[in-house]
Amino acid sequence: MNYSRLATKFASGNSLRSDVPLTDSQIMRVAPSIFAESEHESRSEQYTFIPTNLILDKLRQEGFQPFMVCQTRSRIEGMRDFTKHMIRLRHANQITGKQANEIIxxxxxxxxxxxxxxxxxxxxxxxxxxxxxxxxxxxRVKHKGDITGNVIEGAYEVLDTFDRVDESREAMQAVALSDEARHAFASAALTLRWDENKPAPVSPTQILRANRTEDVSNDMWTTLNCVQENLIRGGLRGRDAKGKRTTTRAVTGMDQDVKLNRALWVLSEEMRKIIA
Incomplete structure (x- = not known):
């Protein structure tokens, strides 16, 4: 693998994703809170501080490598070095293939x-x-006790679930959806992205649209990926509640991204079970 290839920006200035493992210098530029030298002054004496970069070093020793990092923004002065951050890692045996299972x-x-x-x-x-x-x-591991050991153990627990992740993906690929079912799935997905009291500016048909020939399929897995990509990336033209032309925005907030992605996965799994 050629590790000299450059990492590419992903979503916003506070995010970075690469097709090769990220270095500490690359991570520091977009997510300095990962390298915090102490906890924020608001934390009590019961708070156990373990810098995330130390955890990352331990995970690297165990064969896990970072491929994406991001951190949340803050308007509070001096808070940038302590805000919430995310690292997506792959184990050495999970790096090849059309999909990669990742530990978040x-x-x-x-x-x-x-x-x-x-x-x-x-x-x-x-x-x-x-x-x-x-x-x-x-x-989840609280900031108390043996944080490093518990996080390493937790990483392996997640790694052990990847067989179930693969089974779920394969099961979705085996389920063919009717046009009505795909429309129902997309309609439900729109309510996850926009408040029910505020009509979505785009239609189910728009978020079902494939962006490449390999995504022209009616199986549950491909449908999920088309909907997820269109909702997360934005850029779809539509009309707001007042009828004015608008373009959907990309989901760049870390919390919103995780919440929406998890909700879409659960929706897909439940629909698959009903149809199967």
Whole structure:
């Protein structure tokens, strides 16, 4: 693998995704809170501070490599070095293929988050990362006690769930949806992205539209990926509640991205079970 290739920007100035493992210098430029040297002054004496970069170094020693990082923005002066951040990692045996299973590590040093680990799937063709639903992997470690050991153990627990992730993906690929079912799925997805009291500016047909020939299929997995990509990336033209022309915005907020992705996965799994 050629590790000299450059990383590419993903979503916003506070995010970076690469097709090769990221270096510390690359990570520092977009997510300095990962390298915080202490917790925020608002934390109590009971708070155990372990810098995320130390956890990352330990995970690297265990064969996990970072391929995407981001952190949230803050309008509070001096808070940038402590805000919530996310790292998406792959284990050495999960790097090849059309999709890559990823461990999603979330943390903060200002009390906004415990250490969290979730399962994710990255699809190379559309460059978007799905977040798997809570029922498969959602591990949380409080800022107390043996944080490093518990996070490493949690990473392996998530790694052990990847067989179930693969089974779910294969099961979705095996389910063919009727036009009516695909429309119903897209309609439900729109309510996850926009408030029910505020009509979506685009139609189910628009978010079902394939952006490449390999996505022209009616199976559940491909339908999920088309809808997810169109909702996350934005750029769709429509009309707002007042009838004015508008273009949908990309989902760039870390929390919103994770929440929407997980909700779409759960929606897909439940629909698959009903149809199967």
């Amino acid at each position: 590590l979330i943390n903060s040093h200002n009390g906004a988050s415990s250490y969290q680990m979730k399962a994710g799937v990255f699809r190379f063709v559309c460059q978007n990362g799905l977040v798997v639903g809570e029922d498969i992997a959602d591990i």
